[in-house]
Amino acid sequence: MxxxxxxxxxxxxxxxxxxxxxxxxxxxxxxxxxxxxxxxxxxxxxxxxxxxNYLRAPNPADLKRLLAKGERRGFPGMIGSIDCMHWQWKNCPSGWAGEYSGRKHIPTIILEAVASYDTWIWHAFFGMPGSCNDLNVLAKSSLFDELTAGRAPKIEFQVNNRVHKLGYYLADGIYLRWATFVKTIPHPTRPKDITFSKAQEGYRKDVERCFGILQSRFGIIRGAARGWDKEDLRYIMLACIILHNMIVEDERPAVSDDDLESDEEEENNMRPRIAEVWDGPTGEDFDEVGRDSHTFEGFIERYNAIRCPYEHSDLQADLIEHLWQFQGNVNV
Incomplete structure (x- = not known):
């Protein structure tokens, strides 16, 4: 030993x-x-x-802090940003080289991550071949499993006089038009769309900044992976993410709920907090997955709600109007 x-x-x-x-x-x-x-x-x-502790999904206390920060940025209901990173695999077996080689024609392994404003990684899914795109990785990841099963904390917020019941992530253009994703507007022309696109693209860089910090702190991720076993590489990546989150927690200032409320009141005394979080499962809104028809119908309803393109369009339109008014109030 x-x-x-x-x-x-x-x-x-x-x-x-x-x-x-x-x-x-x-x-x-x-x-x-x-x-x-x-x-x-x-x-x-x-x-x-x-x-x-350090690879968990955000609990209700974490969600309150994240939503308060997102609201101060002009994006009520925003939890974080999502994106994928490729890690080059130098010693990839020859028989797997074609499967793990993407558009760069070198074997890579993909990390899907969700990062918040302080670069804390709340979701990490590692191991997909480099030939896959972000949508293929999302189809295999467990990002929305707890939400679909009805075990995730419930979020409700109001934007532009319309109530929304799902938190969302800022994403780039490849992601689908789901209710849980907010994408930028390609080639905006109206002043409102330009303002929204600048803010969305700026705040979405949180996850890109997180990838850069992770690679700068751990040289083993910055260079090509020299391991032969994919399971060993998975443990290396997860260990680096855990140590990164430990550093973020140690450097984060202690902020209580009272401090968040006082900061929000100082920024805008006329607007109360519009995003609320409460824990589940309580009541019929948190029906878990089961084999009987009642729970299965709830599962399908939540599954369709997450992937609803109409809710995505309504949320984006509401955020455009809200951010335009928000920027105007800040400038005043």
């Missing part, structure tokens, strides 16, 4: 600096195979111990 300190030293150099196992041999006085085993044990230990 390896000593605890011997597991930490090579893992630190390999994760933070992207050093290979051969480079750790002289520094740590370990064989190459021992350094690789240390990295495997370290990443698996991090995921086993801390994934429940």
């Amino acid at each position: 390896l000593p605890r300190r011997s597991v930490y030293f090579p893992s630190k150099r390999m994760l933070a600096y992207g050093a290979s196992a051969d480079q750790c041999a002289e520094y740590c006085r370990m064989a190459k195979s021992t350094s690789i085993e240390c990295l495997q044990r370290f990443t698996r230990g991090i995921v086993a111990l801390y994934s429940a």
Whole structure:
């Protein structure tokens, strides 16, 4: 059994600096195979111990903070931004090279992530081949599983005198016209559309900034993956995300609900908070998935509500009007 300190030293150099196992041999006085085993044990230990806290979906307290920040930005109901990142796989097996090679003609593995304004990663789905696009990854990920099953906290907000009951993510143009996505307007011409597009594209950069910070902190992700086993790469990616979220939590200022309410009142005394969150499951609105006809109908209803294109169009139109008025009030 390896000593605890011997597991930490090579893992630190390999994760933070992207050093290979051969480079750790002289520094740590370990064989190459021992350094690789240390990295495997370290990443698996991090995921086993801390994934429940640092790879979780936002709870009601987190949602209140995220929605309050989104409302101050002019996007009531916004939870975060979603996008995908490709990690080059240098030692991809030759038989899998075609499946994992995308438009760049090099094998990559895709990470789908949802990040908030403070670059905290609330959702991470890793392992899809690089030949897939963002829609293929979304079809396999578990982003909306809890919401479809009726186990997610319920959100309700009002924009432009219309009530919406689903939170949403800012996304780029490849994503579908769902009620849970808000996309930009290609080639806007009206002043309202231009204002909306600038704000949406600016705030959507939160997830892009998160990817940049993640790669700058962990050299093993910045470079090409040298592992042979995809499961080992998955644990490396998840361990880096957990450590990243730990750093974000340590650097985040302590903000209570009272502070959020006071900040909002100072910004706009005439407008109360328009996004509300409460926990579930309580009542008939949180029917879980089951085999009987009653719960299955609730599942189908939530499934269709998430993918409703008409709700997407209404939400986008309401946000355009709301943001135009919001920008006008801020400028005044």
